[in-house]
Structure formats: structure tokens, C-alpha cells
Amino acid sequence: MALTRAQLTAVARRWPPTLNLGDGRDIDRGSRSGRWRGLCRFMLITLLPGGAKAFDTLGPTWANGDIVLHLQLGQPSGPLLDGSPDWATVAQSAIDEWNGYLGRSRLRSLLNSTSEVRRGNRINNVAFRADVYGSAFGERTLAVTLGTSNTATGRYFEQDVLFNSTVTWNSYRGPLRSGAREFRRVALHEFGHVIGLDHPDQAQPAQSIAAVMNSVVGNIEVLQSDDIAGAQALYGPNATSGPSIAAHPQSRTVQVGQSYIMAVTVGGAGAYNYMWSFVPGGTTRVEPFRFATGPAYTIGSVQLADAGTYSVRVSDAATGASVTSNTAQLVVTAIGTSAETALANISTRGVVGRGDDVLIAGLVIGGTTAKDVLIRAAGPALGEFGVAGVLLNPGLRIVNSAGATVAQNDDWQASGNGPAISAAASRLGAFQFQPGSQDAAVLTMLPPGSYTAIVSGVNDTTGVALIEAYDADATPAIARTRKLVNIATRGRVNTGDDVLIAGLVVTGPGPRTFLIRAIGPTLAQAPFGIAAALQDPLLQIYQGENLLRENDDWDAPGSAQPALREAATRVGAFALKEVRDGTGLDAAMLITLQPGSYTAKVSGVQGTTGVALVEVYEMP
Amino acid sequence: MRSSLLFFLLLASLAAAPLARATSVIPPSFPELVAEAEAIYRGRVSHVEARRVAQSDGGSVIKTFVTVAVERVLKGLERNEVTLEFLGGTVGDETLTVTGMPVFAVGDREFVFVQKNGIQLCPLVALMHGRYRVKHDETGARDYVARDNGMPLTDTAGVELPMVTPPGQVRTARAAVTLADALSPGAFEASVMDEVKRRSVRQQQN
Numbered sequence: 001m002a003l004t005r006a007q008l009t010a011v012a013r014r015w016p017p018t019l020n021l022g023d024g025r026d027i028d029r030g031s032r033s034g035r036w037r038g039l040c041r042f043m044l045i046t047l048l049p050g051g052a053k054a055f056d057t058l059g060p061t062w063a064n065g066d067i068v069l070h071l072q073l074g075q076p077s078g079p080l081l082d083g084s085p086d087w088a089t090v091a092q093s094a095i096d097e098w099n100g101y102l103g104r105s106r107l108r109s110l111l112n113s114t115s116e117v118r119r120g121n122r123i124n125n126v127a128f129r130a131d132v133y134g135s136a137f138g139e140r141t142l143a144v145t146l147g148t149s150n151t152a153t154g155r156y157f158e159q160d161v162l163f164n165s166t167v168t169w170n171s172y173r174g175p176l177r178s179g180a181r182e183f184r185r186v187a188l189h190e191f192g193h194v195i196g197l198d199h200p201d202q203a204q205p206a207q208s209i210a211a212v213m214n215s216v217v218g219n220i221e222v223l224q225s226d227d228i229a230g231a232q233a234l235y236g237p238n239a240t241s242g243p244s245i246a247a248h249p250q251s252r253t254v255q256v257g258q259s260y261i262m263a264v265t266v267g268g269a270g271a272y273n274y275m276w277s278f279v280p281g282g283t284t285r286v287e288p289f290r291f292a293t294g295p296a297y298t299i300g301s302v303q304l305a306d307a308g309t310y311s312v313r314v315s316d317a318a319t320g321a322s323v324t325s326n327t328a329q330l331v332v333t334a335i336g337t338s339a340e341t342a343l344a345n346i347s348t349r350g351v352v353g354r355g356d357d358v359l360i361a362g363l364v365i366g367g368t369t370a371k372d373v374l375i376r377a378a379g380p381a382l383g384e385f386g387v388a389g390v391l392l393n394p395g396l397r398i399v400n401s402a403g404a405t406v407a408q409n410d411d412w413q414a415s416g417n418g419p420a421i422s423a424a425a426s427r428l429g430a431f432q433f434q435p436g437s438q439d440a441a442v443l444t445m446l447p448p449g450s451y452t453a454i455v456s457g458v459n460d461t462t463g464v465a466l467i468e469a470y471d472a473d474a475t476p477a478i479a480r481t482r483k484l485v486n487i488a489t490r491g492r493v494n495t496g497d498d499v500l501i502a503g504l505v506v507t508g509p510g511p512r513t514f515l516i517r518a519i520g521p522t523l524a525q526a527p528f529g530i531a532a533a534l535q536d537p538l539l540q541i542y543q544g545e546n547l548l549r550e551n552d553d554w555d556a557p558g559s560a561q562p563a564l565r566e567a568a569t570r571v572g573a574f575a576l577k578e579v580r581d582g583t584g585l586d587a588a589m590l591i592t593l594q595p596g597s598y599t600a601k602v603s604g605v606q607g608t609t610g611v612a613l614v615e616v617y618e619m620p
Numbered sequence: 621m622r623s624s625l626l627f628f629l630l631l632a633s634l635a636a637a638p639l640a641r642a643t644s645v646i647p648p649s650f651p652e653l654v655a656e657a658e659a660i661y662r663g664r665v666s667h668v669e670a671r672r673v674a675q676s677d678g679g680s681v682i683k684t685f686v687t688v689a690v691e692r693v694l695k696g697l698e699r700n701e702v703t704l705e706f707l708g709g710t711v712g713d714e715t716l717t718v719t720g721m722p723v724f725a726v727g728d729r730e731f732v733f734v735q736k737n738g739i740q741l742c743p744l745v746a747l748m749h750g751r752y753r754v755k756h757d758e759t760g761a762r763d764y765v766a767r768d769n770g771m772p773l774t775d776t777a778g779v780e781l782p783m784v785t786p787p788g789q790v791r792t793a794r795a796a797v798t799l800a801d802a803l804s805p806g807a808f809e810a811s812v813m814d815e816v817k818r819r820s821v822r823q824q825q826n
Contacts, residue, residue, distance in 0.1 A: 058717055119716075120679050134675050135707050135741035139656075140646040140749075144741065147717040151710055193719045202720070202748065204770045215645070215720055215748070 054209040055230025056198040060149035060156050062105045062235075067159075067194065069095065070113035072127040081172035082327045083279030083309035085286075087183065088112070090171045091126060093311075093324060094188040098195065100244040100323040101228045103236030107191060119146060122158050124194070128165035137164045143186050145193035159194040161187075173309075173329050174251040175219050184326070185221045188212050197230045222248050222326055243272050243314040243321065249328035254302050256335045256592050257511060262310045263296035264325050271317040279327070280559035281307040287557045291550055300548035301541070303591055305560040307332040341508025341595060343618055347468035348502040349382075350491025352391045352457055356530060356611065359455040360490040361467045370447045372472040374424045376412070377440040377455040379465045381433050387497070391455075391463030396440035399452045406451070410458060412441035428470045443472065464498065490613045493520075493534050493604050500602040502614045506595045515567045515617040516541065517554075517588040518602040520610060522577040534610030536584025540601045541591060548598070552605060553585035564588050571617040590619070645720065645746045650776040654815040656745045657733035659696025662754075662809060663688040665728040666701065670709030682716040684709035686724045688732060694812045696734070704734065707741040718742075722751040722768050729754035731765070731808065749779065752808065757799045764802035772802030776811045 073087035084090045088111050095107045117125040119133050131137065132144055141164060148158040163169070163186070170180035192213045199215040201208065211226045222245075223231075238244065247265035254260050266272055276292040279285065289310065291297060299306055309329050315322035352359045365371050375398060379391035397408040412421055412433050421441045425432055433439045440455075455467050467489060491500045506512060520534030540550040554576055555561055567590055568575060576586045584605055602614045648656060667687035672680045687703045708718040721742055724730070733750035737743035744750030748768035755766045765773045773779070803811075 058719065060715070060717075118677070118679060119681055132707065132741045133679075133681055134677075136736060136739050138645075138735065138740045138742065138746065140648065140746040141741070142645065145719050146708070147715075147719070149715045149717065150713050151715050152713045198719060202769045216647075 054200045054203065055211065055213065055226050055233065056200045056203040057230065057234060058147065058193070058196050058198045060147070060154050061196045062156050064104045066108040067105055067124065068108050068110055069124045069126050069161075069191075069194070070110045070115050072113050072115070072117060072125060073163075074128065076169070076171075079282065079284075081170050082184070082329055083281065083284065084171055084327065085284040087128075087171075090184045091187050093326060094184055094191055096324045097188060097223055097245070097326070098191055098231060099238075101223070101231050101238055102195070103232065103238055105195070105235050107194070117160075119148070119158070119160055124159050124161075126161045127163070129162045130165050132162055137166070142167055142181055143190050145190045147193065147196075156196070161190045161194060163187075163190075172251075173221060173327060176217070182217070182221075185212065185217050188221075188223070189217065192227060192231070195231060196234050197227070200226065200230075238321075243267070243270065243316055243323050245314065245323055245325050248326040249310055249312065251329040251331075253331040253333065255333050256303055257301050257594060260299045260302050260306070260330055261296060262292060262299075262312070262328065264312050264314065266295065266314050273315045273317055275313045275315070277311050277313070278557060279309045280305070280557050281309075283308075283559055285558060290552065290556070298547075300543075300546050301591060301593070302330070302332055303549070303589070304332050304334060305557065305563065305590070306330060308557075308559075335511060335592065337512050337592060338508050338510030339512075339620075341506060341510055341512035342471070343504055343506060343514075343616065346502065346504045346616055347466055348489030348491065348500060348614060349387075349464065349466045350489065350500045351462070351494055351498050352379075352394065352455055352465045353462050353492055354457075354460055356532065357462075357492045358457075359465055359467055361453040361455070361469065362450060362489070362615075363453065363469050364450050365446050365448045367448050370445045372443070372445050374421065374428065374430070374468075374470040374472040375407075375442045375444075375453050376421075376425075376430070376433075376468045376470075377409075377453075377465055378433070378468065379439055379463060380437045381431065381439045382464060382466055384434075387464055389463050389498075391457050391461060391465040393438040393458040393461055394440050394465045395456050395458045396442060396467075397454045397456075398442060398444070398446075399454065401450045406446070407442045407444045409440045409442050411438050417441075417443055424470070424472050428472065430468065430470060468503075490523075490611065492532075492610070493537070493602055493612045494609050495604070495607050499604075500612055500614050502600040502602070502616060503597065504600065504616050505597050506593050508595055511592050511594045513590055513592045513619040515564070515571060515573065515588070515590055515615075515619055516600050517568075517573070517576070517586060517613075517615045517617075518551075518600070519576065519586045519613040519615065520604075521583045522574070522586050523611060523613060524583075525577060530611050532611050534602075534604050534612040535608055536605040537587050537612050538603050538605050539587035539589065539614075540603075541589070542599045542601065543596060549589055549591055551587040551589045553580075554588035555585055560590075563590060567617075567619060570620060573615065573617060645749060647749050647780045648746050649780040650811070651815060651819075653733055653745055653749065653779055654695070654812060655819055657695060657735055657750065658737075659702070659734040660694040660731065660812060660816070661688060661690045661696075661702060661734065662692045662694065662731050662805070663690040663701075663729070665689075665724045665726050665730060667703075668724055668726055670711050672711050681707060682709045682711050682714065683707055684724075688730060692809070694731075694809060695816050702732075702734070702737070704732065704743045705738045706743065720747050722748050729763075729805075731805075731812075754805050757802075760800055763805050764799060765805055765808045766802070772799055773808070774801045774803060776803075776808070776815075 071088045071091050075086050099106045115123045117127045143163045146160045149156045168180045169183045171183045189212050197213050200211050201214040209226050210224050213227050244267040246267040249262045276289040278287050278289040309327040311325050311327040313324045350359045377394040377396040379394040382390045395410050398406050400406050421443050455465050493500050518537040518539035520537040523530040523533035538552050541548045602612050666689040670684045673683045674680050684706045685703050689701050708716045708721050731752040733745045735745045751768050753766045756763050
């Protein structure tokens with residue numbers, strides 16, 4: 001029977017047998033026999049199928065059970081780049097990474113320990129120090145691990161990890177940077193010494209392998225297969241069958257509008273739960289990232305508010321054993337926006353009911369002079385697109401801010417304006433109504449101000465309708481000076497296809513930022529007082545079939561709230577409800593969009609229904 | 621054929637090594653190594669002894685005292701022997717291990733770049749980077765200089781490399797596995813002396 005790779009490795013490590021000094025180093029010292037042993041071992045390891053497992057061990061190991069590390073690292077003098085609130089959090093992350101693979105003994109942290117940092121006290125101190133128990137570090141030494149073991153039993157009874165406090169430290173992911181030393185990967189390395197691993201690159205004979213345990217640090221920041229093999233050779237595999245992370249989320253720098261995929265790969269088979277966390281940049285507040293519930297999640301259109309760090313805790317659904325990934329840092333760079341880019345069309349599809357449940361769209365004309373607009377209420381036309389339950393005979397009425405009706409229509413050709421409406425639709429790229437259909441449309445010139453377009457069913461009929469507002473100025477230059485700056489549609493949110501869907505067309509030379517809100521809970525309070533308001537709206541922005549962003553509550557993340565408040569003030573939008581009192585909160589986001597067509601979908605969290613308002617504001 | 625295969629495998633494995641800088645220590649360049657050493661000796665280890673040493677706080681630590689019979693002083697004051705004080709070692713049943721600390725045995729021939737002996741946890745510049753071994757190649761019937769891990773040193777520029785060679789420096793690694801190309805103790809010594817003189821001249825000019 002052929003030896004397995006692990007068996008070959010074990011043989012390679014033991015043959016020819018070596019005399020151990022007790023400090024984990026073989027006595028070959030250049031002697032002929034030593035070189036022969038080394039050559040034999042090298043040949044066996046080198047010729048192992050699938051590549052060598054070159055981990056090196058110090059000799060002693062820990063007895064079964066917890067290896068308690070007293071984390072006495074204190075607070076960093078400034079913010080840590082990975083968003084961690086303190087050194088202990090970073091150290092814990094490194095501990096968790098090792099524990100994902102350790103069997104009979106596992107590292108356990110004791111936070112804020114006040115134990116004396118001293119050698120010989122049988123306490124595993126992990127601390128910053130300016131010296132190593134009376135001896136200087138030396139200018140080039142960053143950290144040391146001092147292991148004390150019993151030579152007779154081969155067991156450790158103390159391991160102290162001291163980080164050189166005269167060095168400038170920080171914690172970040174990704175490639176090494178000049179200046180501050182990166183704490184986490186050094187801690188990960190030192191904790192490897194704690195469990196008994198040595199530097200594979202200092203083994204004799206010389207060997208090379210990718211490993212955190214090499215005496216050098218570089219861009220390797222997570223345990224490699226050789227590190228894991230070493231840990232499991234000493235302590236066996238994790239008997240809890242808990243998850244182990246094979247690939248951690250990756251740090252990235254992206255521009256606003258680009259996508260970011262947060263992903264983790266978990267080794268082994270099993271059912272796992274994923275709990276992602278987000279620490280906004282410049283804060284220490286850890287916030288759950290509730291939309292990501294699996295091993296991967298894509299933010300389709302990254303915005304400035306997404307900058308920060310992401311990590312995931314993976315737990316075994318059966319045993320509860322868990323492991324936390326490394327944190328990945330997302331750096332977001334701003335892009336220039338164009339003031340000439342505008343909303344050319346905004347539309348909303350919703351259910352038209354009776355009474356308060358009619359579909360109500362608000363639109364705002366900016367500038368100082370009147371503007372041509374085409375407003376349509378499509379019902380029967382939707383049937384041609386396969387929409388079921390359409391409103392068969394929509395009526396459309398335009399009301400100004402004083403409550404006066406300024407235009408209205410039942411059937412789009414009835415006013416005699418049909419040819420002009422058809423021509424405008426053709427010019428604006430809108431789909432055509434069928435001749436004689438009972439869809440409604442108004443082509444009119446509106447002075448700057450706020451208007452409401454109300455879509456109701458003639459004779460109290462109900463069904464799904466689409467309300468659209470087009471910037472109908474024939475000359476683009478005029479369109480840029482007299483803008484359709486906002487549309488808001490109030491409608492009923494049901495389930496399935498009967499949710500509220502707003503479409504927006506962005507035209508212009510470059511990207512533009514928009515404030516998009518899905519409002520429910522605020523509608524329930526004064527001055528609106530809509531009892532049937534949707535209690536917890538979910539807002540999702542799509543481009544075609546691609547989900548770009550989603551938001552449930554506008555206070556998540558909390559770091560985005562100040563910008564949302566400020567944006568609402570700037571565009572004259574009413575303030576949103578701030579306090580949760582048995583409901584969710586409204587959803588809102590600032591999103592920078594390239595010219596193109598998008599949809600904003602408003603639904604109720606967990607299938608809830610009610611009246612909601614969807615708003616799109618162009619940010620000045 | 622076998623040696624070619626081994627050589628190829630070794631090269632392949634070296635090429636896969638990560639770009640690196642020191643974790644526990646920051647490797648010095650060769651000029652830094654010479655400059656930061658208060659003394660540089662070539663000699664033979666004559667005595668190794670681990671002792672428990674009392675500390676001012678009432679506790680104790682284990683230290684290993686390595687005595688080197690000095691054959692030549694390349695930098696620093698003339699002396700016949702020097703005893704270097706390393707944190708760690710074994711006394712009775714108790715072993716204190718400081719990972720990365722060079723380990724010596726009686727009879728070893730060494731170049732040691734000494735810095736703050738008795739003050740630092742390791743009296744060598746950057747721990748293992750301050751120790752160069754003199755080894756003998758029986759096939760070539762010559763002595764050569766090796767790093768702490770036994771890897772032959774082919775160029776003083778290799779001093780600042782990690783113990784394994786990162787990508788982009790395979791040429792150095794290739795040379796490093798060829799004993800015939802390894803620096804002789806004389807060549808290494810000459811390079812050290814040149815660097816000592818160069819620094820001395822520069823200091824005088826300043």
C-alpha cells in the first residue's frame with residue numbers, strides 16, 4: 001500500500017533520526033552525518049507527490065486543552081486602518097484563524113488581563129514592551145516569542161509574545177506598506193510559534209515554501225497550507241468539524257460605481273451560516289451587513305459610504321463552531337460628476353386602488369421658465385408587456401401645489417392631442433400606445449414648481465398602472481436649463497409583482513448623484529397620517545437584471561445618515577423618521593449613476609404590504 | 621540526472637517564495653550589517669554553556685553563553701576570545717526558546733557581527749542575519765561561507781535577502797545552491813574589510 005502524502009511527510013521528518021537538543025534544532029552543524037541526514041530529508045520532502053510540506057517545529061507542544069493567551073496590548077495611539085477598535089481585536093482575529101485548524105489544543109484569549117507581564121509566571125503574556133525582560137530588542141527586532149518548556153515532558157508551560165513597542169504599528173490588509181509595521185500578520189506568525197511551529201525557511205537544509213511561519217513577512221497574510229499542515233501535525237485536525245477558511249475576503253480599492261465582491265471560501269463540507277460585518281471607514285462601529293447571508297455578496301455599484309472593512313463569521317449550522325475571517329478593506333475613490341447630466345424620464349409602476357390607494361406621482365420642475373413635459377398613465381399598454389391585472393382604464397389628473405387641476409386626460413387620443421403625443425413619445429424613445437387604447441397621456445408646458453399626477457381607475461376600477469414623466473423639451477440645451485429634478489410616486493406595495501417600481505433614465509455627459517428614498521414609516525406619522533403605510537420598506541436599485549445596491553433602513557450603516565440628512569435638506573425633501581418604535585425605518589441612499597436606465601424597486605421587508613412613496617432627487 | 625531534477629525542483633520552489641521582509645527581524649543590507657556591528661570576528665566556538673541568570677525584578681531567565689576563540693578581528697578591539705550572551709537555552713529540564721535565535725555548537729567556525737553584547741536579547745545584528753558559518757565542501761575540497769540556515773552565500777548582496785530567495789532573484793538563488801560559487805571565507809572576509817575601510821574613509825572625510 002502506497003504511503004499517503006502525510007505519511008511520507010512524517011517519514012521524511014523522522015528519517016534519518018536526529019538528535020534534538022531540546023530547543024527544537026537538530027544537531028547537524030555541518031557535520032558529514034548531519035549533511036547526510038539533511039540531504040536525505042530534503043530529497044524525501046522534495047520528491048513528495050504534489051509538492052513538499054516543509055513546516056518546521058520547535059520540538060515541544062502543549063498538553064491537551066486551552067492555551068490561554070493574556071492579551072495585554074492596550075489601545076492603539078490612533079485609528080487602525082482595518083477599522084479594528086483595538087489591538088486585542090486584531091490579535092483575536094489571528095487567534096481565530098489558528099483555531100480554525102487546531103485539534104487537541106486551541107488558543108483562547110483572555111481580554112484585558114491585568115496579570116503581571118513576567119517570564120516564569122506560567123502565564124502566556126501577549127504585550128507590547130520596550131525590552132525583552134531586561135534585554136533590548138535590538139533595532140531590527142519587531143517581536144519575539146519566548147517559549148518555556150519542560151525538556152523531560154516535551155510540553156510547553158509558558159509562551160510569552162512580546163511586540164517591540166518602540167516600533168510604529170498599524171493593522172491593515174493587503175500588500176505591505178512603508179512606514180508602520182503590520183501587526184496582524186506578525187501576531188499570526190508569533191502565535192504560530194506559541195503552538196510550537198518554527199521558521200521553515202530557517203530549517204536545515206534550506207528550503208523554500210509559502211508560509212506565514214517563514215522568518216520573513218510579506219504579502220502573505222493568511223495561513224497557508226504548509227502552516228495548517230504544521231499545526232495539524234502537532235495537534236491534529238479540528239475535531240469539532242468546525243469551518244475553516246480557505247480563502248478570506250480580499251481588500252480592494254475601487255472607484256465609485258464599480259463593483260466589489262466580498263467572498264469567503266470555507267474548507268470542508270457542511271452547512272454553514274454566514275454573518276457579515278461592516279466597519280465604516282474612520283469609525284470603530286461594527287455594523288451587521290444583513291444583505292450578505294452567504295459566502296459571497298456583490299455590491300454592484302460601490303459608493304463612498306461603502307468604504308471600510310468587511311469580515312464574516314462562519315458558523316457550523318450543526319455544531320455552532322465558528323471562525324471569523326480576516327477583515328478586508330474596501331477603499332473607495334470618488335469620481336467627478338456632471339451638472340449637465342439630468343433625469344430625462346422617471347416612471348413608476350404600481351397598483352392603483354381606490355381612495356388613498358390610487359397612484360400619486362409628484363414631480364418638480366426646476367429652473368425659471370416653463371418646461372414641456374409628457375406625462376402618461378399606462379394601463380392597457382402594460383398588458384402588451386405581459387403584466388397581469390392591469391388597470392384597464394386609467395384616468396390622469398395633474399394638480400399644482402395650490403391644489404388646482406392644470407391638466408387631465410382619460411384616453412390619450414380623446415383630447416385631440418394624440419398625434420403630438422405620439423410624435424413626442426417617438427422622439428423620447430417611449431413605447432407607443434395603441435390607437436384607440438384607454439391609456440391616458442398629457443403633453444403640456446408646466447411652469448417651474450411642484451406638481452402631483454394622480455392616476456386612478458375610471459369608474460373605481462383597480463389594477464396595475466405605470467405613470468411616466470418625460471422631459472419633453474425638444475432642444476437638449478433647453479432641457480439642461482429647465483430640469484425635471486425630482487419625481488416621487490406614492491402607491492400601494494403588495495407582494496410579488498405588485499410592488500412599487502420606479503424607472504429613471506439618466507442622460508448627459510457623465511455620472512450624477514441622486515438621492516433615492518423609499519418611504520413608509522414616515523408616512524404613518526404627522527403630517528401625512530397614512531394608517532396603511534408600509535412599515536418596513538426595502539429599496540433596491542437595478543440596472544437591467546443587475547442589482548446595484550439595496551437598503552433596508554436608512555440608519556444602516558449609521559455612518560451614512562449624516563450625508564443623507566444633508567442631502568435631503570439640500571433638495572428640499574422632508575425629514576425622515578429617526579426612531580424605531582416597533583417598525584423598521586424608511587430606506588434611502590445616495591447613489592452616483594452613469595447615464596443609462598435604472599429601476600428602483602420598493603417592496604416590504606418579509607412580505608409586508610402597505611402604502612409607500614418612492615422618490616428620486618437629482619443632487620445639485 | 622537525479623541532481624538535475626533536484627536542482628530544477630529547488631529552483632521551482634525558490635521561485636514560488638513570497639516577496640518578503642522580516643517579521644521578527646528586519647534584515648540589514650551588507651553595508652548596514654557591517655556598520656551596525658560594533659565588532660566583527662572570525663573564530664571558532666570553544667565553549668557553550670546555558671545558565672540561569674538572576675534579574676533585577678527577582679526573577680531569572682536562561683541565557684546561553686557562547687565563547688568564540690577569535691582568529692581574526694575584522695572590526696573592533698583586538699581580543700583573543702569573546703563570550704556572547706544569548707537569551708534562551710536549556711538548564712536542567714527547563715528550556716527557554718527564543719525563535720529565530722542562532723544556535724551554536726563547540727567547534728563551529730563562524731563570522732559573528734556583534735552588537736550590544738549583554739544588552740540585547742541577541743548580541744548579533746538582526747539575530748540570524750548577524751551570523752555566518754564557515755563550512756567545508758568535501759567534494760570541492762574547499763571552505764565556504766553559509767548563512768544561519770546553511771544556505772551557501774554567493775554574494776554579499778545576499779545578506780539582506782530573507783533566508784529563502786524571493787521571486788525575481790532566482791539568479792541569486794541559483795548561485796546559492798551551487799557550492800562551487802559560494803563565497804570563500806577569504807573572499808567574504810575581504811569584502812567585510814573593504815566595507816570597514818570604506819566606512820572608515822568616509823567617516824574621516826566627514
